[in-house]
Amino acid sequence: MPFHIVVCAGIIPDPLQTLEPIAGPTGPALKNEMMLPAVLDPWAGHALYEAANLAAHAPGSKVWLVSAAPKAKLQQVMMNVAQKASFELVPIDVPANGFTDAQAVATHLAQAIQSIAGLDRSRLLLFGGWESASRGAGVTMQIVGEQLGILDQFQGVDQLTLQPDGSFEILERIEGGRHMLSTCQGPPALLGWATGNLPEPRNNPQVGMANMRTIMPALQKAKPATLPQDALRYHSVTPPRQQRQTRIVKDRPAEEIAAELFQWITQE
């Protein structure tokens, strides 16, 4: 059975850069955020790679990538992502950053999905990240699903296996480092992916060229949208404390290294 897979994917400032929260005129922001390169939210990235893999195993399937982000940044990210999997981009040009309201973003995403021409709800699988690297609310996908009336929702998914009868088995992460196995009769369904099991696909120039024929026109046509400025009020914002110590050791048993790391991590 061919699927219509819609992947909701945000972008985030490259976590390899120095990220420094500041109090901006409209709330918290990252210092010089427009100077920082952006990457696809890694949680959503796993969802995209799983979508591409599923589409490859279900001939006739199609993948859309719906993203709410500043257009210029999204364009930058597409130069990397478009080489990895075939998809059609549905951009929403909003000044989103790591401090936007999940409800507002989800509403934009749901509206954009509803406006996709030719999307067959009976074949719809809505993919996204279970979490986000920009904020840990983890509710955006759930709200998108609710707004689209998708009742079968799975979060923390690590594996989806198609069954001969068209149903699929889903492995969801649950407490205690274990998985829960569920069976879903079929679309429509929402899957918030954890890490999945697939490696990042290789860069394929032909895939990139084919994608760009639709991505650039879509970006050029993307209409600017707004997000409410007063939906959320942050009392304080603190980045994770970074601590780094470097030492070079050779020929040391792994157990000793692990023990020292444990001691180092737990010392405070």
Added chain:
Amino acid sequence: MSAPETAAIPHLPGIERQEMSVDIACVGFGPAMGGFLTTLSRKLMNEDGTPHLESTASRGMPLQVICYERADGLGFGVSGVVTRARGIRSSFPDSDLKQIPMAVPVRQEKLVYLLDPIGASRRSFALRVKDRVLRTLGSIARLRDHAFEMPFTPSFLQKHDGMIFSLGQFNQWVSEQITSSGLVQIWPSMPVAEPLIQDHAVKGVRLADQGVAVDGSPSDGFMPGMDVRAALTVVADGPVGAVGRQIDNLFGLPPGNQQHEWALGMKMVIELPENTTLTPGTVLHTFGFPEPEIFGFLYVHPERLASVGIFIPSWMRSPVRTGYRYLQHFLMHPYLWRHLEGGTLKSWGAKSLQESGRHGEPFLVGNGYARIGEGSGSTNVLSGSGVDEAWTTGVQLAEAVIELLEQKKEFSRENLEATYVRRRRASWVDAESKIAANSRNGFEHGVVTGLIGMALAGFTRGALSLPSRPQSLNKATSSLDAMYGSRISSSELDGLKKDCAERGLALHDRIMDRSGWPEVPLDGKLLISHQDALLTGGSVQAAPGYANHVIFVRSELCKECEPKLCVEMCSGQAITRGEDGVPAFDREKCVYCGACLWNCRAAGDKSNVEFRAGAGGLHSTLN
């Protein structure tokens, strides 16, 4: 179609490769390619939306132009950029370049001679006398913080009407302008392995294999690099780029030209302390410290950011020259430290500079290819300017390409000579490179002679210069005894060498310690370990699935080679002493500076290091 001739990369037998045809294949995205694609993309379509320049690779489509960049992002370049921006400004007459993050017009410029406050610097007798005189005169000579501000900046160095940029931010901004048109595709994370050559013509490029082990053998997810065929290949992969160098290896350099002069540039972007008195637009050029041969710079960006760095030239004869520790001592010079103390390292990076200038120019064009940018010898070695020159060569090639396409002429050597090379020869880039051509004469005899030679060429606009030319790379390095024999006895040097060899350590730290350089007091903010700078400042990454790009060709030569300059000068400590005497390479630390390539002496004047195409490297857009 016959199989393409191979250049230098060993090929996997029996591997079927996908092919793709475009009109123009471009290698490397930097200022030169920015100029090329900016100019070309504006002429691809008519105002009514029909193609102005039609594709022959895909009939009915506009010209198909695709650019491949090795780095994981288009803003991961490194340079300390202060430029007059003549070419850049003329490309963006309606844009305010100050809108580019970290860009600012030059407000004040100083040339500063730094004395040695420590007493560890290797200074000649003439310099020591000069220093003594300056110190004796003290405030009369306007000596302050062990530095002498020159009363004027020579006209050939001045950038008074120019701009300070962050190269990373500039490249990022330019790429956004280009790609937003939707007419040109630029793909990062896509190294180009080699040119495709048939019948002495370049027919396109072969992309690097993915899904391979470090030795290049197929591994999980093997994907052979695609062959991208093109009527024109534009080579802008810089001075150590794999494609440019393979073309040079195959076709040679024009008679009399050589690429013997290099420098390693290493820089930091520093957030200045809150109470800084440095104002945006300040430019400091320095010389004299940490060693007389090392030139330095400090450029102040907006938002309390400053680019600070040094250049270590190939004519600095020390066989244990290094970048990082010298950079730290440079920061701590009292003249600079008064501004930098309390600052925080935001970014770090390094790159090689091809400093032969006009004398290092390769064949600019051939059948099916053209060279632009630093790898084409465009850097002006007198003014110390390369970005604007590189940009302008890209613009010139684009204008030539448009002319040839409009006239439906092929990209033959003759046609490219008559259009691109003609434009370049008639431009300010070429006129100024003639003035600069012999300005480096004399440095092989010492820094004082070199500065005299530079001044002579600069003030006479190239009419006069010292007669001598820099020696070949192999002759430009002294022995350890010759360099440090006056400070460290031969037996002690032998002991240090032996000890470092046994412990797998580089020599330079021990030699510097022993020569009187104090230990750097690490503060965890600005003065941090080399590895911390690499990982937190440069955020160096290496995606899995690519082969090692640094290859030691003949291991028996490496075993005999001492001291191993590739190890000593490796900017990222990615090359270390291997257990069997052959250097070990860790691609996860490589910043693609290429210093190993031109520092290698193991095979005489020919490098025993092969620097191939690879992925990854620096992940900072502030540099």
